[in-house]
Amino acid sequence: MRLVYKAVTKDGDYVKGLIDANDVSEAAAYLRGRELYPVQITKQDNRGISKYIPIFGKIKSKDIVLFTRQISSMITAGITLIKALEILKEQAQSTAMIDLINEVSNDVQEGTSFSKAISKYPNAFSSIYVSLVKAGEGSGLLDKILLRLADNMERQQKLKGTIRSALMYPTIVIVMMVVVMLIMMIFVMPQLTKLYESLNVPLPFTTQIVIGMSNFIRTFWFIIAGIVGILTFAFYRWRKTDDGRLLSDTYFLKVPVFGKLIKERILAEFARTFGLLVGTGTLVVDALLQTSEVAGNKLYENSIKEIAKKVEKGVSVGDAIGVYPIFPQLLVQLIKVGEETGKIDETMVKASEYFETEVNQSVKNLTTAMEPFIMIILGIGVAFLIMSVITPIYGLVSNIQ
Secondary structure, eight states: OEEEEEEEETTSOEEEEEEEOSSHHHHHHHHHHTTEEEEEEEEOOOOGGGGTSGGGGOOOHHHHHHHHHHHHHHHHTTOOHHHHHHHHHHHOOOHHHHHHHHHHHHHHHTTOOHHHHHTTOTTTSOHHHHHHHHHHHHHTOHHHHHHHHHHHHHHHHHHHHHHHHHHHHHHHHHHHHHHHHHHIIIIIHHHHHHHHHHHTOOOOHHHHHHHHHHHHHHHHHHHHHHHHHHHHHHHHHHHHSHHHHHHHHHHHTTSTTHHHHHHHHHHHHHHHHHHHHHHTTOOHHHHHHHHGGGSOOHHHHHHHHHHHHHHHTTOOHHHHHTTOTTSOHHHHHHHHHHHHHTOHHHHHHHHHHHHHHHHHHHHHHHHHHHHHHHHHHHHHHHHHHHHHHHHHHHHHHHHHO
16 A cells, blocks of 8 residues: 655655555555655655545446446456455556555455455445455456446446436537526516517517516525425425325336336346356345345335245246246246256346347437427527517517618
């Protein structure tokens, strides 16, 4: 680890600097060997701006994927785990990642297992990640399991990225539309209202509506902002509760178009993760319980946990999962085939690929369908504003002629 030291020379001068050592005692011995008498030795804070703005110190999922793949490659090439961690520490670009690898490396050097060392950082390594690494250590196939884990994480990222990119366009359009509307209501309409009043122009009904909205927003903006803030905070706190999350997650699945997309994403994640865990030797019940954590939906999470309880009592996974209508019959049949052939991990891979294809197709259809819909909404909004603003002026010009 890198340490910051303050020391006194034999001449009584104070000096300070950086030193690489395994611990404080080793650093102190090194300094005394150079006729420096240590006064203070502390670990270097590498966070920089991240200690003031936490987002800069956050470890990204792509960093963990790269870390996993590189560790796998090095172990396959015959490099020891400790040496691989040392190499990755030198190659890492993120200060947060450097700190993480450094801490894990120190624990491993002290005799801690790799799985136990990474389990101290749940924000970077999920419980499934730790379980798979532990299984790899026990079977002697750590490199192969890490490779499969990296592939799994990359597909997970790609799936989320596909959905995120599909939602980006409508989100930007809606936000910009709201911003333009607020600018019109707060800054433009008051000036036009003064003009209309000074010219004593008869105002159409649409213009009166816009002026009324403008006056209301400018007069009661703090009340509107307060209500929105309170409702947002209340919804956030309510969704933190089990009942709130269950109810909201159930409703999200029923939203037209988007509900289907969410469901297909969950099924793809479930099939891929469950197959990966079973394929590495994890007990089916444990695999189900751990898979429930990646569902991201309380309804599916509770259902998978209930399925695990039934499997623990002797019910087959296919029969247990077939009771719940939120799981399609295609998935149920694939699981039953996998149980009969003893290749449930392979059938789950096929299931995940099918649902990923469905997600991609749904995203494509959603993007194609939303573009004309958004254009229609924008056209109606713009036309309403133009009619409200231009009609009085047009009436004034007509009267002058």
